[in-house]
Amino acid sequence: MPARIPMTEKQRAALLALPDTEEAVVQHHSLDAADLAAIADARTPETRLGYALQLCCLRYPGRHLRKGELLPAIMLDHIAEQIGVEADVIAQFARRVQTRYEQLAVIKRRYNYCDLTRPGRAELAAWLAGEAIGLTDGKILIERLIIRMREQRIIIPGVSVIERMAGEAMHAADVSVTNDVHVLIDNEQRALLESLLSEKTHAQQSRLSWLREPASRVGGRSLHEILDKIDLLRSTKYAAIKVPDNYLPRLAQMAREGARHTAQALQQMGPARRLTTLVATLRELEATLSDAAISMFSALVGRANLNARKRLEETIAVANDQGRLRLTRIAAVLEALTKAARSGADIGTAVAAIADLDVIDADAALIRRTIRPGRPDVLGELSPEYRVFKQVGDRFLATFTFNGRSATGTLRTAMNVLIELAGDWRKALPADIPFGHIELRWHRHVMNGGKIDRTYWELATYFGVSSALASGDLWVPTSRIHRSLEDLLRPRVPAATKTPVPLPRIPRLSADEWIAQKSAQLDSALLDTAHGLSGKAPLLFTGDKLRFPKGPRAEVLENDPAKLLAARTYSALPTIRITDVLSQVAQWTGFIDHFGHVSSGLPPSDERAFLAALIAESTNLGLTRMADICGVASRRALLRMQTWHMREDTFRAALGCLTDAIHAEPIAAWFGDGWRASADGQHFYLGGPGEGGGTVNAHYGRDPIVKIYTTITDRYAPLHQTVIAGTAGEAIHALDGILGHESGATIEALHTDGGGVSDIVFAVMHLLGLNFEPRIPRLSDRRLYAFEPRARYGKLAPLFGHRLDENLIRAHWDDIGPMIEAMHNKVVTPSLILKKLSAFRQQNTLAAALREIGRVERTLFTLRWFEDPALRKQVTAELNKGEARNTLARAVAFHRLGRFRDRGLENQQTRAAALNLVTAAIILFNCRYLHRAVDAFRIRGMADHRETLSQLSPLGWDHINLTGDYVWSDPAAFDVDGFLPLKISKP
DSSP, X not given: OOSSOXXXXXXXXXXXXXXXXXXXXXXXXXXXXXXXXXXXXXXXHHHHHHHHHHHHXXXXXXXXXXXXXXXXXXXXXXXXXXXXXOGGGXXXXXXXXXXXXXXXXXXXXXXXXXXXXXXXXXXXHHHHHHHHHTOSOHHHHHHHHHHHHHHTTBOOOOHHHHXXXXXXXXXXXXXXXXXXXXXXXXXXHHHHHHHHHHSEEEXXXXXXXXXXXXXXXXXXXXXXXXXXXXXXXXXXXXXXXXXXXXGHHHHHHHHHHHTTSOHHHHHTSOHHHHHHHHHHHHHHHHHHHHHHHHHHHHHHHHHHHHHHHHHHHHHHHHXXXXXXXXXXXXXXXXXXXXXXXXXXXXXXXXXXHHSOHHHHHHHHHHHHHHXXXXXXXXXXXXXXXXXXXXXXXXXXXXXXXXXXXXGGHHXXXXXHHHHHHTTOTTSOOOTTXXXXXXXXXXXXXXXXXXEEOHHHHHHHHHHHHXXXXXXXXXXXXTOSSXXXXXHHXXXXXXXXXXXXXXXXXXXXXXXXXHHHHHHHHHHHHHHHHHHHGGGSOGGGEETTEEOOOOOOOOOOOTTXXXXXXXXXXXXXXOOEEHHHHHHHXXXXXXXXXXXXXXXXXXXXXXXXXXXXXXXXXXXXXXXXXXXXXXOSOOXXXXXXXXXXXXXXXXXXXXXXXXXXXXXXSGGGGGTOOSSEEEEEEEEEEBSSOOTXXXXXXXXXXXXXXXXXXXXXXXXXXXXXXXXEETTSOSGGGTTHHHHHOOSSOOOOEEEOOXXXXXXXXXXXXXXXXXXXXXXXXXXXXXXXXXXXOGGGGGGGGGGBOSOOOHHHHHHHHHHHHHHHXXXXXXXXXXXXXXXXXXXXXXXXXXXXXXXXXXXXXXXXHHHHHHHOHXXXXXXXXXXXHHHHHHHHHHHHSOGGGGOBOOOSHHHHHHHHHHHHHHHHHHHHHHHHHHHHHHHHHHHTTOOOOHHHHTTOOTTOOTTEEOSSOOOOOOGGGSOTTSOOOOOOOOO
């Protein structure tokens, strides 16, 4: 680790920068009566102002006022106004060096300020040693050190000094943690850990490499392999090494490094570092494998349901299409039997003459399946799927410790029975076999003819385990995702490492206050709509269904001013390669500096090699092909860039940088106000079969897909992206974008299409103080809700669902608060919590309470949607921006026919993040050059097009070469500001 904390020049400058906003100046540089009395001792205006400036600078940011330093105007004016002098007298004070030093000495004596001395440095070093243990980000330690020095009135000497102090403390903490953990490892554990590196699973694969290898496909064999890995991992007895809690953040950092090291690289480390890194890596790896095993088990349940549904559909289809033929054949067989019996002929010969015996058996089996009593039931087709669960189910249950709520007591008893039976049918079912966990829909299959159908009892139990894990009623302590809800809401890292997203402040009401407020609001809105129905078109309310009017069709104009402006401005933009676009954007924003090395934190040393790797990921080209054609680095060099610099947190920070840059562009203000966002999913086809893994979505055909769910602002700036399964619902991911970004954008409203709508999302958005404004495709499918009886609302009465339960909301109001706070503070990803809440059974009262709150907000919004055509137009326009941005993303990721060949989620996440980052760079590039083009046209006397600028889009790419020409231009082609000339003919 370097002796200094790696920071960019911009970060260094910001550490001890003078305040330049009104809020900061008022907070830090307000003078009290004692200060003004001390300042008044100076004789002249310039000395009084100089005294005040030096005093304020010592207080904040805590350093000396530098000679010749340019002071922010707002700071200078605020201080000058307080002491009653003109700000321009500072020029006279600046020339009097002796007076400055004399005043500084007086201030230090009067206010007890002191310079950093050797004893003071030693004291701070001891304090830093304790602080550094639980931190992995040295910049946070620097900030704490600066605050400490301000509190103790130690004058901060300079950024380089505090960088070295913090760097030395971080290095010492790293060494201390490494040695302390190494001491805890006994000889047996040491030998077992070393065997992961030295022993081979296969001829060319170490055990550690095998442990990291993701599962290839959904199946019982794959689940067995994951469980084998967990058994091997636990056999090292690493969990017996009790690591202090304050060491956990640093071990998590070591695990991130260890996940990227090969077994050979780990063997080259010193013993202490190697073994400590292995312990840290195995801690995280067990959580990853636990999640993988649970996900695989859930996938097996999903596949079983899918296969059963297919069999049922096939049965119904065959019964409909071929039933007559089969019945005719069976009738012919019966006739042949009758004739043979009466004539004394051979019955077998008579039947064989009609059809083969196998065909007759198949006909009989199919007819029996189609004439089962009751309506067709998917569960009735599940028995062929039992084979997989018999082979692996008991081992899965025995591998983990399952904890759960009291309501799952019967289910956990049944799980223990399955573990004891171990799939061995020679063992009889116990006499007191539990039934309380069996859902009602399973009963007629489990109890067959008054006896227990063991196959269906076991299947019902396994399916119950899967449902309970999804909802959070059951949890596994070693899992990262499937932990208890209370544990998920508890921060696992220091709060200082994550900055909450800026959200609008809302008053915190009690349950009674909220219910009273919403009850009145809801009642008024419903009555207004009910009374207004008589004045609306009859077609809007027919058949007890509410419909909204269709807006007028947009008239297609041949000479549309917006299209003409877009054509004119884009024709002026220079033709450029994607490589040069990214280089220019990097020069403007420095976004590459956010891709710190996982170990050192230093940005990439080779900018072009990094950009080549970024382009390879975003365009779906792949590193091998990019290395062949770019000419700047080998595949191994590109792989190093991807492995050590491209991570979720670095992509998030870089995207936040570009989002802020887009919002700062003057032309971007014409696209939107900057406080709205929209989220939408975009599908990408995958290579190979994916049906069993839940990647086939019938909406997109039979090919497996994955969806990238992206959130953008109304200024076209991408905020966030995540990869979700092809069959996953989008609603639970709607909040990830506006709560998971690292830009300075303050989002107050979110728009989604119908796929992002759910009652729980409405509830959480409201409780966070945000407006959720989705597009409602059909009002006729929506129920209304109220606290009052439905009869109160006249014609609207048939549209109502159940009456809202006030007591349910009151009972869980205090439980909901910590959940919302955890989402706001980035303790937990919203989609993780929402997925569990959405999977809760109806009788779970916490989820039901949130749904009640959401139904209040959904009803209010539904009435707004019905009454306000401007709202419908606004939401549609914002969602159209997301659709247009998806078109740009599709154009960028065009290689390999646009199909993602990587089946691992981590690789897909990297590809999605790179794609989002590159599209953000293109949008920023277009914004800046479009602004230059518009200004150039106005300068040359062309008509002002400000009224159509809001319809202009920064999503064009015809002027950008995305296809195969991955080389960089000579820097001489750009001007001193880093711009290419516009293609505008001189007048």
